[in-house]
Amino acid sequence: MIEIPTPSKEEVDKYIEKWNKLENYVNQENSLNKLFHDLLPENKLIEDILIKASTLNDFYSTNIFSIFPVAKHIHELDIDERLYNGDLSLVDDIADVKDLNKRFYSFATKYCSHHNPDDYPIFDNYVSKVLVHFKKRDKFAKFKMEDLRDYIKFNEVLDEFAKFYNLEEFTRKELDMYLWQLGKEYFKRY
Secondary structure (H helix, E strand, O other): OOOOOOOOHHHHHHHHHHHHOOHHHHHHHHHHHHHHHHHOOOOOOHHHHHHHHHHHHHHOOOOOOOHHHHHHHHHHHOOHHHHHOOOOHHHHHHHEEHHHOEEOHHHHHHHHHHHOOOOOOOOOHHHHHHHHHHHHHHOOOOOOHHHHHOHHHHHHHHHHHHHHOOOOOOOHHHHHHHHHHHHHHHOOOO
């Protein structure tokens, strides 16, 4: 088994500090924050949704090759009230794009998170691999791999992770910075 340092306040702080020194990520996040919070905070116009979805798709390399049907789907869902109320079921609703017969789960978590980072943590493969690793090693929670692709269960697992390792003082965004970098460092794709 890979030797990864046990999650702790010091480890999370270390990775947040590392994140803050990554010029490209910091500037991309600042750009996304400006776009999602200052320039286009609502999802009433398809044009606004298309700009945000396209930018997210590019910055995060989510590999959605036809972004318009995704933007149209988000527009049809009329998401603003649910989004700002932290309705976790919204992620799965956004993820399932019927017109394309595809599920864009990671993208949906990112779209919601950039509107409301306090309520919507980001899921991706690196985060998943880190959570599974610590589940096996330290048994911080009981879950199956597929549970992480159910957004409500994914949130429960993150809460258990934070509680088990005494990381409840950190925001969802800070935990994401930590988990994602840890996953990228220890579980790189070759």
